[in-house]
Amino acid sequence: MDMIKDIHWLGHDTFRIQSGGKVLYTDPFKLEGSAPDKKADLVLITHEHYDHCSPEDVQKIAKDGTVIVCAADCVGKFPAKIKTMGVKPGDRVEVAGIGVEAVPAYNTNKKFHPREKQWVGYIFTVEGKRIYIAGDTDYIPEMRDFKADIALLPVSGTYVMTAEEAARAALDMKPGIVIPMHYGSIVGTREDAARFKKILEGKVNVAILNREG
Numbered sequence: 001m002d003m004i005k006d007i008h009w010l011g012h013d014t015f016r017i018q019s020g021g022k023v024l025y026t027d028p029f030k031l032e033g034s035a036p037d038k039k040a041d042l043v044l045i046t047h048e049h050y051d052h053c054s055p056e057d058v059q060k061i062a063k064d065g066t067v068i069v070c071a072a073d074c075v076g077k078f079p080a081k082i083k084t085m086g087v088k089p090g091d092r093v094e095v096a097g098i099g100v101e102a103v104p105a106y107n108t109n110k111k112f113h114p115r116e117k118q119w120v121g122y123i124f125t126v127e128g129k130r131i132y133i134a135g136d137t138d139y140i141p142e143m144r145d146f147k148a149d150i151a152l153l154p155v156s157g158t159y160v161m162t163a164e165e166a167a168r169a170a171l172d173m174k175p176g177i178v179i180p181m182h183y184g185s186i187v188g189t190r191e192d193a194a195r196f197k198k199i200l201e202g203k204v205n206v207a208i209l210n211r212e213g
Helices: 055-061 072-077 141-145 163-173 190-199
Strands: 007-009 015-019 022-026 042-045 067-071 083-087 092-095 098-104 120-126 129-133 150-154 177-181
Touching (some): 007 177, 022 120, 042 055, 042 098, 067 072, 083 092, 141 163, 150 163, 163 190
Parallel strands (some): 022 042, 042 067, 067 083, 129 150
Antiparallel strands (some): 007 015, 015 022, 120 129
């Protein structure tokens, strides 16, 4: 896959990754709909908050054969006709030839995403590239062991890591490319992404994507 060309940021934590004839979405939210060639083979949902687990938005991208991999407490929120697989940190599954590992995502200094909820981020492999989507999380010790070619990290603070904390995570993981997210919709602005990029200048390659759709 092309490390940037195949990744489309649709706002907040929503990405569409198209590569190898497969279409994958993360945390679909506030979508306008989807053309037939952009319907999902796989949807990854990190936790149950409305701006991440949105059954209405999943319906817009679902097709026959779409599979949802989600935090366990999201399973009952989707129509029975859509195959749904609940996961917790440490679980591994494979869907449509895409390997998916669920990893921890939680707050350390705020109460919005308690560790005991067992909400998740994901490391998934597309065309040989490991992509990490953090979900709603703070900088956590487990990140030191994550191996990814591409990391999608929240940078807005309030509910998740600040730009400074996200930079620490990026320096721990040292991916080939980091893409900031979780700004410009509910909290945070593009200035958070710009600050994140400036902190990592000369250390980690940061790509700030323009929002599509």
